Amino acid sequence: EDQVTQSPEALRLQEGESSSLNCSYTVSGLRGLFWYRQDPGKGPEFLFTLYSAGEEKEKERLKATLTKKESFLHITAPKPEDSATYLCAVFSNYQLIWGAGTKLIIKP
């Protein structure tokens, strides 16, 4: 069964404290792994797509990496405005399979 698991469920960091979020997946045929950011009461906002193991993408303080079993979202020197829930999804067959997300809180 296709499955996406994100860890940790929640992460509290001090401003400037770097860390990583994990997304592990089991799918029958990966056609892409997606990272989104979701603010409270809003729809998910697209961040990155990764298609093959070894691929990396960066945007400001965020960097996403992909292996054959998991993806990491690295956040470097985060700021309070980076606080949000970060969602991971994998494209398998005809639809996206979503993780439950990691709630990231950055304290000033």
Next chain:
Amino acid sequence: EADIYQTPRYLVIGTGKKITLECSQTMGHDKMYWYQQDPGMELHLIHYSYGVNSTEKGDLSSESTVSRIRTEHFPLTLESARPSHTSQYLCASSDPGTDTQYFGPGTRLTVL
């Protein structure tokens, strides 16, 4: 990036009422989706469409129905709302080249 709109943003209604949640996109995307999301939980696909006159049910059983008469419009209807329908409903459309889905702001539905 897609421009995708949902109305209303918030809706509080009584049990038994019929409601329609509106979703429109201006990018000409053929594929559109409806998701249901409860607080702190993953998104669940309830309906999708690959183009005009095409609609399919997703993995999550839902008592709602959808229609796709125009490319840009994908409304979701609940014939008789119940408290169990209380949730956030998210509409999305996808870029045909990358399969990237772009989301609207969502409708927060509360059924009393």
